[in-house]
Amino acid sequence: MKWWLALAAFCLAAGFLIFGAVALRPFGEPRYREMDEYFIRFSQAELAANNVVTAIVFDYRGYDTLGEATVLFTAVTGVALILRRLKK
Amino acid sequence: MEETIKIFTGHGYWTPLIWTLAALGVLILAILLWSRGRREYKRGTEQELPFLSGEKAENPRVGAPHLYWGFVEALRPFLSPLRDWHSGLINDYAAWFLVVLGVALLLLVV
Amino acid sequence: MTVVVRTITRILFPISLVFGGYVIMHGHLTPGGGFQGGAVAASGLAMVLVAFGAKRLAEKKGLLSALESLGGVAFAALGFLGLGLTFFANILARSGGLFGGPVPYGPNPGELNTAGTLPLMNWAVGFKVLAGLGAVVLLFALFGGENDR
Amino acid sequence: MSVHAPILAIAVPLLGGFAVPLLARLHRKVRDLWVLLVVLFVGVCVGYVAAHVFTQGIWVYVLGAKNPQETLAPGGFPIRIMLTVDAMSAFMGLIAGFIALVAFPFALKYIPEEEGKTLSLTLGILLLAGILGMAYTGDLFNFFVFLEVTSIAACGIIGFRTWTSRAPEAAFKSMLLFSVSGLFFLLGVALLYGEYGALNLAYVSAQIRGSVVDRLSLALFLAGLLMKAAAAPVHFWAPDAYGEAPAAKALLLVVNTQVSLYGLWRVLFTLYGGLSDAGVGWLVVSLGLLTMVVAALMALVQTDLGRLVAYGAVSQIGYMMLGVGVGLVALSGRPDYGFVAMQGGVFHMLNDALTVGLLFLCVGAVEWAKGTRDLRALGGLGHGLPEVALAFLLASLALAGIPPLNGFASKILIYEGSFRLSPILTAIAVLCSILLLAVFARAFQGAFLGPRGEVEGKIPWVFLLSIGLLVVGILVLGLVPGFFVEEIVTPAAKALWQGRALYLAAVLGG
C-alpha cells in the first residue's frame, strides 16, 4: 500500500471526526432529552429502583444487557476454544 | 400455473419451462449421438488408458493449476498487482478501511 | 516476598469478594450492579492467581465455566419470567412479594426490598461476569503452562 | 405463546447456547439432541414470523412493556427496545433459519469429537442467535450489540483449527477488522444519539434532517457495515475467514455477511431513506462492481479449493450490492427498473446462501473424504464421490448463473434492472458471471474429473441429507422462480423500496 494514500485517508478521517466533534451540539447541553427525562422521572414509579442507570441496564434496555452477557459468554467460549489443549 | 413460474423483468418475462424443455431436447440428442459410439470399445481393457502425444501417460491428470495456463499468463499484468494487493498485512487492510471511510466522508459530508 | 504477597492476598481476597457482593447487592440503590461487582470480585480472583499460581486453580476451570453457563441461563430465564406480558417485563416490581416493595418519588435513602427482578438479574449477571472474567484470566495463565514448557 | 414468536426465535437460541456446555456434561447425545431441537425450534419460529409478516404486515414487539404492541411511552416517543420485523427482516430470518437447519446436522457429524466440539457448537448457536437478533431488531444500539455477538462468535468459529497457524491468523485479522467496524458503527450511533437523544431506528429516522453530523454518521455506518459485509476494498478478511473456518460453519459466516448487508440496506433505505441521494447509490454500485471483478479474478488463481469457493462467495456480494445499489440510485426518481434490480438483489441473497452454502458443504465433504483441499493434490474424486460431484457441479452452475438454475433467475433481474441505468454495469456483471463459470469449471475439473482418485472415508448419510436439502432448494428456486419472487421477494424488496413510511407508522403510529 502506498504510504501517501494511507496518510491522506488517515488525515481525512481524523479531520472529519474532529470536525464532527466540533460541529456537534455544545458539550453539556443536550438538545433532545425526552427519553432520558422519562427514565429519570418514572424509574421509581414503574420499577421502584433508585438507581436509574441500573433500571435502564436491566429493565428498559434489558435486552441489550442480555446481548452483552452473550458477548461475554461468547468471548469466554471463544478463548476456551482457542486456548484449548489439543489431544495429540 | 403460469404465474408461479414466470418472473417479470420489466421488459418481458423469464420462464425456465421452455429452457428446460430445450435442454431436455439437447440431452436426448446428445444421448442419441453418444449411443452411436464405437461398438468395439470395451471397459477395463487398455483402451481405457489415456493416450497423450504418441505414448501411454503414466499420470495423465491435468491438475487444476495448469488449466487455463495460457489465459492466466495472458492476464498476468492484471493479476499480479491484484495478488500483491491482497498482501496479508493487517495494517494495509486497516488502511483500506480508512480509504473507504475517507471516500464516504468526502462523498457525503462535503 | 511471596509470603508477604500471599498474606496480603489472603486478607484482600475475602474483602474483594465481600465488596463485590455488596456492589452487586446494592446495584439498584447505589452506584454499581452486576458487572461492576462481578468485575471487582474477578480482580480478587486474578490476585489469587498471581499470588498462588495458576496450577492450583487448574481444576477450578470446569467449575468456573459451569458457573458462567448457569449465570447466563439464570439471566435468560429471568427474562423468560416476564413472558406472561412480554420478554423482560419486570413482573416482580411493586408486586408486594420478593423485592416487590414500593419506593417514594424523589431522593430517599432507599430500601433493599425494591426493584423487582433487577436485584435477581444483578446477581445472575454478577456471577456470570465473575466466572467469565475469572475463566478468561485463568485460561490465559494456564495456556502452555503444563505440558509445553 | 405465538404472540412472542419473534423474541422466542432469538431468546431460545441464546438460552440454548448458554445451556449447551452444561448439557454436554451429561452426555454427548443429550447435547446433540438439544442443539438439533433448538435449531428446529428456531426454524419453526422464523417460518411462523415470516408467514405472519408476509400476510399481515409489520410485526412490532416491545420488550419489557406491559403489552407487546405498546410502542410509545406517554408523550409520544419510544423508550424501550423493540423488535420491528418487516418483510425484509423476515426474509433474512428465513434465510438464516433454513441455512441453520442445513448446517447444524452437517456440523454435528463434521466437527471432530474432542474437547472443542461442544464449544464450537455453542458458538454456532450463538452466531445464529446474533444473526436473527440483527435481522429483527428495530433499535440502533441493539443492532450494534448483536453485530458484536456475531463478530465474536464468527471469529471463534474461524479460529477453530488451532493446530494450524493459518486459522488463528485469519481469526485475528477478522476480529481486528470486525471490532474496528463495530466501533465505528457505535460511533455513528453515538453521534445520532447526541443529535436526537433517541436510539429507536424509526424514531431517529423520523427526526433526521440531514445536518452535517447526520451525514458524518451515515458515512461511519457505511464504512463499518461495508467492512463487515466484505465489500471490495475491505473484503480482505472474507476469503481468509471462509477458507479457514470448518466448512460446515462457513455457511453461517456467509449468512453473517449477508445480514450485515441487510443492516446496510436498513440504514440506507429506512434510517436515511428521506435524504438518500444518488451519490451513495453510485458508491454502492461501483463498490459492488469492484467486488465482483476483483473476487472473480482472484478466484481464478487460487490453488486451495476452500479459498477458491470463498472468493466465489465474495464475488456474489457484489451482485447483491449492484442490484440494490441500482435501486438506491433510482430511488429518488422512482423509476420502475430500480425496483426490478432491487428484486434481483434481494432474491440473490437467498440464492447466494443456498448455492455458496452447497459449495461449502461439498468442500467439507471432499475434505472429509480426502483430508486435504489443495487442488494440486486432488483429482478424480468424481468416481468415489459421485453425489458430491454432482452437487458441486449443480452449485457452480447456479453460482455462475446458468439458466434453469436459481442463480440465473435472480441475475436476470439484476441485469435487466441495471441495463436501464447503464449497459456498462450489465456488461461487467455478465463478464464476471462468465469468469466465474470458468473458475468453477476449473475447480470441478481439478477436483472431480480425471482418472480415479483414492477416497478413504465414506460420506455419512447426514452429509448427503444436508447436501440434498440444498440441491432441492436450488432446483425448486430455479424451476419455479415466479412463485418465490411473487410471494417472498417482492414484499421484501418493497419493504425497502417504499416501506419506510409503513415502517415509521408501525412504530410511531399514524
Place this chain on the structure above:
Amino acid sequence: MTLWAAMLTATLVMVVITSVLAVVLRDLLAAALALGAQGLLLSLAFYLLQAPDVAIAQAGVGAALTTAIFLLAIWKTRRKEEE
C-alpha cells in the same frame, strides 16, 4: 474556569498523554501499563462526568482486568516490539 472544569481538562489531557505513551513505547510491558493508567484516568474522567456506575466498571474491567490479560499475554509471548 471552575475547579471542576480544570480537573476535567487536566484529566483529559493526562488521558491523551498516557494514550500517546501506550502507542509510542516500544516496551510492550510499559505500553500495557500505560494503557492501564489510561483506563484508570478514564475512570476518573467518568467520575467527573457524574457517571459513578461507569467509573466503577471502567476501573474494575477496563483498568484492572484488561491490564491483567495484557500482562498475561505479554508474559506468554515476548516483551519487546520487533524493529
Place this chain on the structure above:
Amino acid sequence: MIGNLPFVVCMILVALGLWTLVTKRNLIKLVIGIGLIESGVNLFLVSLGYVRGGIPPIYTYAPADGPMVLPTPQALTLTSIVIGVATTALMLAFAVVIYRHKGTLDARKIRDLRG
C-alpha cells in the same frame, strides 16, 4: 469554559487508535490500538450524557436539587465496556496462539494468508 473539548479528546483518541492500527507492526500493539478507539468511543458516549451542573442519576442519598445527567449513555457505556474487554481478550488469545506457532508477533511475518 471548555467548549467541546471532551468530544474533541474522544475523537483524538479514536484517531490515535487508527494511527496505531495503520503504522504499528506488533500484534499486541494493534490490540492496544483497538483499546484506544474503544476508550475514545466510551468517553464520547459518557460525555454526550453530561448535563451542565448535573448530579448522578441515582436517587439514593442524592442532593435534593440540580438536574440529573442523562442515564441512557451510561447504560450504553456499561455494555460497551464489557464488549470491549471481550474482544480484547479474544484478540489476545489469537495473538498468543499465533506466537506459539510462528514464534513472532510481527505482522510482516504473519502473512501466510495472501493472494
